[in-house]
Amino acid sequence: MILADLAGRTFPPTAPYAVTEERLAAFAAATGTSRAVGGPAPTTFPIVVAFEAMTALMADPSVGIELHRVVHGAQGFVHTRPVVAGDRLTAQLTVVGLRQIGGADIITTSSAIVDATGALVCTAEATLVHKADD
Template identity: 40%
Template sequence: MSVNPELVGRVFPPTPPYLVGREKVREFARAVFATDPQHTDPAAAQALGYPDVVAPPTFAMVVQDLTLQQLLAEPDSGIALERTIHAEQRFRYTRPIVAGDELTATLTVATVRPFGKGAMVTSEAEVTDAAGAHVVTAISVLLIGGEDA
């Protein structure tokens, strides 16, 4: 089955709220070698005007992953994980993610571009805080290989 072109414009239900924990931010910062003290030290983050530690920019992938799991589980998508490569990632921030944020994400499939036997699927996850304010839009491009003949 090839990637379903009718995915374009599909909006998935919002994810359950994700509470950003201080230790998760610290662990993520260590994993991506983000050594700035604002990522690990609450006092350093507060000196910069934040209420708690600030997540590195790519931390938004943690929340976006919840939305991508919805897409991958969609029975009519034609997307098989074993033929999928995460080809590109971009972020458009309104404000940084901070420990204590409660974030919800909603995924929209923006484009399905066929090529050969496969397709490139671009999706956008709008991430909002508990008050409904925009925090970040995470844009992913998945490269889906075609089935072998």
């Protein structure tokens, strides 16, 4: 059972994630994305940081999410600037909406991904579908 008061709740920021050339190169290679050394991160790379924030949400016992019932319903990114090697990024997730459709909980989240100075780099919006009991 998902807490009804989950909407509007903001969770603590994730631990800083050090963006390195190696991590960017591995992500680019895995997705077949062309990228020069020192160049910007692939567009969807911030999911790595946002995913940590989503995992923390789903693992929080006070929220009541059962991980095996969760499906990633939608994802969006709004980039303020490209991610580059040397960035230290944290994600802070806010549950912006919670509704029920056909017994499933539709959880809309927005994670603000900021650099070491606190400047916004990317906003990652994820919709998580928490399916009803079988």
